[in-house]
Amino acid sequence: MSSTRQKEEYLEEIREACLKFNFFDAEDAVEKALGANVPSAQIRDCFTRIMSDACKKWETREYCLPHLYALTSINEAIHGLLEPPAEIKGKVIIATMGSMHYFGKQLVKCLLMNDGFELYDLGETVLPLMVIEKVKEVKPDIICLSALVAVCLPLQKEVEVLLEKEGLRDRVKLLVGGISTSQRWADEMKADGWAQDAVGAVREVNRLVKEMKRRKERWQS
Amino acid sequence: MAELTGLERALKYLRMEQPDKIPIWHQSADLSRKFVGCRWPEFVKDPKKIAQGHIEYVRRFKPDMSGIGTHMWWPVEALGLKFQVLDWIVQPAPYPARKRPNPEIYKRIEYRDPWSTESAKIMKEACHIYTEAVGGEILCRQGWYGPPGMLGMLVGVPEVMRDILIFPEVVFKTLREVMVDYTADFITGCVEAMEPNITNICWAMSQYDWDMCPKEWWDVMAETDIACFTKVKQNIKKKTGKDVPITTHICAPNPALDYIVEKFGHLINEIQYWGPMCPYSLEQAVKNFGDKIPIMTGIDHTRTLLMGTPEEVDKMVKDAIDTARGKCSFALGPGCDIAADTPEANLLALVEARGKYGTYV
Numbered sequence: 407m408s409s410t411r412q413k414e415e416y417l418e419e420i421r422e423a424c425l426k427f428n429f430f431d432a433e434d435a436v437e438k439a440l441g442a443n444v445p446s447a448q449i450r451d452c453f454t455r456i457m458s459d460a461c462k463k464w465e466t467r468e469y470c471l472p473h474l475y476a477l478t479s480i481n482e483a484i485h486g487l488l489e490p491p492a493e494i495k496g497k498v499i500i501a502t503m504g505s506m507h508y509f510g511k512q513l514v515k516c517l518l519m520n521d522g523f524e525l526y527d528l529g530e531t532v533l534p535l536m537v538i539e540k541v542k543e544v545k546p547d548i549i550c551l552s553a554l555v556a557v558c559l560p561l562q563k564e565v566e567v568l569l570e571k572e573g574l575r576d577r578v579k580l581l582v583g584g585i586s587t588s589q590r591w592a593d594e595m596k597a598d599g600w601a602q603d604a605v606g607a608v609r610e611v612n613r614l615v616k617e618m619k620r621r622k623e624r625w626q627s
Numbered sequence: 628m629a630e631l632t633g634l635e636r637a638l639k640y641l642r643m644e645q646p647d648k649i650p651i652w653h654q655s656a657d658l659s660r661k662f663v664g665c666r667w668p669e670f671v672k673d674p675k676k677i678a679q680g681h682i683e684y685v686r687r688f689k690p691d692m693s694g695i696g697t698h699m700w701w702p703v704e705a706l707g708l709k710f711q712v713l714d715w716i717v718q719p720a721p722y723p724a725r726k727r728p729n730p731e732i733y734k735r736i737e738y739r740d741p742w743s744t745e746s747a748k749i750m751k752e753a754c755h756i757y758t759e760a761v762g763g764e765i766l767c768r769q770g771w772y773g774p775p776g777m778l779g780m781l782v783g784v785p786e787v788m789r790d791i792l793i794f795p796e797v798v799f800k801t802l803r804e805v806m807v808d809y810t811a812d813f814i815t816g817c818v819e820a821m822e823p824n825i826t827n828i829c830w831a832m833s834q835y836d837w838d839m840c841p842k843e844w845w846d847v848m849a850e851t852d853i854a855c856f857t858k859v860k861q862n863i864k865k866k867t868g869k870d871v872p873i874t875t876h877i878c879a880p881n882p883a884l885d886y887i888v889e890k891f892g893h894l895i896n897e898i899q900y901w902g903p904m905c906p907y908s909l910e911q912a913v914k915n916f917g918d919k920i921p922i923m924t925g926i927d928h929t930r931t932l933l934m935g936t937p938e939e940v941d942k943m944v945k946d947a948i949d950t951a952r953g954k955c956s957f958a959l960g961p962g963c964d965i966a967a968d969t970p971e972a973n974l975l976a977l978v979e980a981r982g983k984y985g986t987y988v
Binding site: 428430467470471473476479483504506508509531555556557558559586588590591594 | 716718719721727728791793837838928
């Protein structure tokens with residue numbers, strides 16, 4: 407087992423590679439850290455900080471989308487190398503409805519993975535029935551649906567309609583996002599939450615999961 | 628002043644002269660497809676249906692400027708992009724560089740004739756039928772991406788942006804050495820398809836955006852855009868003898884309009900951008916460059932037009948006209964193609980509101 411100081415050095419190496427947006431060096435640094443028995447949880451925490459800093463830099467305009475996307479690519483690639491977290495906060499199905507505009511979805515996915523959620527990524531060009539099938543299979547707590555192009559908004563709405571029709575609506579919370587969406591749209595299509603950006607989406611998912619837990623506890627008592 | 632045709636109105640606006648009314652641009656591949664009652668797989672293969680749907684759109688909603696399109700991917704099919712034609716949308720097959728950056732992908736891109744594919748031939752024919760039918764009445768205004776945008780279509784927009792951070796020289800080399808010529812030949816063909824109504828070259832410049840692209844890349848990208856549209860302009864001048872205006876399409880969330888005006892102002896004849904959804908207000912645009920260049924904006928196609936009521940559309944149009952009328956050469960336009968579910972009543976309310984608030988005589 408590496409000493410605390412050595413562990414910090416490995417994590418620093420990962421951070422440095424990420425700050426240079428160097429996909430290949432970052433991947434190597436993570437493999438090296440794992441090889442030196444740095445726990446996956448610490449590497450995950452390291453990525454939480456990296457992504458959180460990146461989102462702040464995005465807000466202050468220091469970073470643009472390419473910086474976020476480069477870090478998202480690295481984060482997603484290394485996630486497969488890490489051991490799953492000991493405790494799962496909740497199960498989340500995530501999808502980009504109808505089109506291939508996946509960037510926002512990828513960012514939310516990474517932030518949620520780092521935050522300890524179990525993610526089921528249906529990918530892009532997803533249709534409502536594909537979401538419903540997955541809901542039946544994995545029984546998630548939350549469904550996150552993204553839509554960038556306005557033409558795909560009705561597909562988000564159709565998921566809500568189908569959940570209702572299948573008697574699944576009360577068992578799951580529905581969060582929508584994407585540049586074409588708004589609080590007004592979320593209200594109109596009866597979603598449980600809406601987020602303007604990725605950080606907001608993570609906040610909303612945490613809020614909705616807590617709300618579900620409180621409700622379950624009330625029922626049990 | 629006698630009632631002008633949409634084309635006359637649009638050309639006056641581009642020349643910064645006062646037309647009879649404020650012109651309007653909008654178009655929709657989706658609604659046009661619905662008008663001919665077919666799904667995407669059938670629509671994209673039939674030039675007559677593509678043209679017929681868009682002609683019907685112009686007749687029904689009476690824009691002064693409009694374009695004809697299907698999807699964004701056929702322009703780079705000759706370079707090897709595969710796309711899927713689904714019932715509700717057309718989109719590319721997953722990009723090879725999606726999960727892992729790979730410089731070899733860029734090194735393998737070689738020049739091909741952009742008009743060698745079946746899709747390109749179909750679109751050229753559709754464009755020709757369309758412009759023959761409506762080109763005397765309206766300004767046919769179909770936007771095409773410059774070299775950086777075309778590379779984004781081919782390799783994936785986020786992927787290209789990520790890869791510029793990792794191996795910039797490889798990406799920029801492909802842009803300069805392949806994409807400039809490819810894009811120039813592609814756009815020249817698109818403009819030629821408008822014959823005999825060649826009125827403008829419409830250029831999408833969405834990468835000059837504070838959110839989309841680091842500022843330090845803009846000059847390199849601008850170099851390729853300028854090289855490309857200089858070639859297209861020369862090609863069209865040689866063919867028609869005319870110095871055809873360059874209209875723009877900037878469908879970006881946070882466009883660097885000041886940079887665009889500074890860098891391209893001597894080459895372009897209009898700034899068209901995605902207001903009122905972006906932070907650059909129309910008021911600011913009017914103040915900063917309204918005396919230099921015509922401005923088109925003011926229609927929110929994602930919220931008000933798509934989800935609002937005719938009354939809200941009326942207010943949106945009034946607000947835009949109140950801000951710009953008499954202060955610059957102004958046209959109303961959305962940020963992108965109109966979505967399939969946009970209520971017809973809202974599109975009709977747009978023309979009605981323009982009639983109420985945007986008449987000069």
